[in-house]
Amino acid sequence: MSRRARVEPVPGEPAAVARTDAERVLVVADYHAGIEAGLRYERGVELESAADVRLARLERLLDQTSPDRLLVLGDLVHRIGPPDGDEVDELVRVVDRVTDRVPMTLVPGNHDGGVADAVAERSLELDVAGSGGVRHGPVGFVHGHTWPASDVLHAEVVCVGHEHPTVRLEDEVGGSRVERAWLRGRVDLSAFEGDVEDASRGQPPELVVVPAFNDRSGGTWVNVEGQSFLSPFLPDALPDGDLYLLDGTRLGHYRRV
Template sequence: MARRGDGPIVEPVPGDPAAVAHLGPNAGDETALVVADYHAGIEAGLRYERGVELDSDADVRLARLLRLLDETNPDRLVVLGDLGHRIGAPKGDEADELETFVERTVARVPITLVRGNHDGGIAEAFGDRIDVTDGSGIRLGRVGFVHGHTWPSCEVVESEVVCAAHEHPAVRLADSVGGSRKERAWLRGPMNPDPFAEALGLDVVELAWQSPELVVFPAFNDRSGGTWVNVEGQEFLSPFLPDGVFDADAYLLDGTRLGPYRSV
């Protein structure tokens, strides 16, 4: 696990699908609250896509985020992609939720949105108030950020820690009577340089490789699906997983280390 002098560079908030990133002296020693896969307007999407009727949790989602901003007091908020749920431009209930989200959060901190595959139209709608990267991500100080639906840029890969999302990782845990439950999870492990160098058209020796740790974030939205990482036959969504890490440990939101995700 990559560490600064007094702790991890990317430190999960116990009990929440969020982390604080310590960006380092090259970024003014800023801290960032980092969340992933917010999926504003998901209820409207589920209604249209699957015929599932659910009351909106928009107020609950925003209250959880504002609480985390109060508790962690960061210098900025980084959303690791899929702030919205629609693939296209936001409209209707989703647009209303995003407007409230932006209005309430930018009053407290600047926002960086790392563009995800569900973020079409957000830059056009809100780019005058929040920073929106392209899909290859951004490096802030010593930490790289990418959503994970595309390969990260060289700048991101050459960070000390790389934060990714897109997978909504979860584990299936069995109980003593044969039942099971799903729990959102973190994945953390040392990155393998070979597939990243190949994707960038470089030799490994051409990378300013810092032996980074990859941190795959759980989804902030608890109504979104996910990749059950410990179920045989389950495939990852990201093009750089699982080959992009030598191995990765799974952790529950409360910090419990489950060990290598394949053997959970």
């Protein structure tokens, strides 16, 4: 099986299906449950909750892809610290509804510090991995705010969240729009800490940077000069990555779009 066949985006959606040796895994990143409460507290921005809309989108993806597992690439919740109020209510609903259908794994992100305790208190079945990520056969998964575990970098393909990649597109008359996007390319292993040069027996893994599931969470404009990245290993780990829109359109090297 080719590397690209291991992780295939769902057309038109910020989600992918990863084919491990044992399972078909639906992968989403940066769900940010309770973001509206966070925006109200952090910035004084009042937005009607889209919790029901997010959950309906996620359930449609489960219907569409029929996976064996859902894996969230970090930032399942929005608040940095223990979830509370509307945020924990949304978290509980999401985990409860998903795990009624399939097992659910969270690779914790920088916003997920209190998730494990919150779900354990309510006896919910959520598998929480370590912060260095987790590997399922040929596919590694990590949020991206910390350095991946060595085992993750031994995978054929490594899926990363955290970055919320977006692209700014301009037309001939100066109009512009911003769209969520995918980044894919071969990893430059020299960007990582530790001795990982032999991680894939001389063939570096493919890195797939997954767009944010939550369309209110902002993102990194990957094609804008001077834009800083969030991850400690980007953009150095992906010097030659290509950019893809959610509909599958390939735009070429992300720095030259």
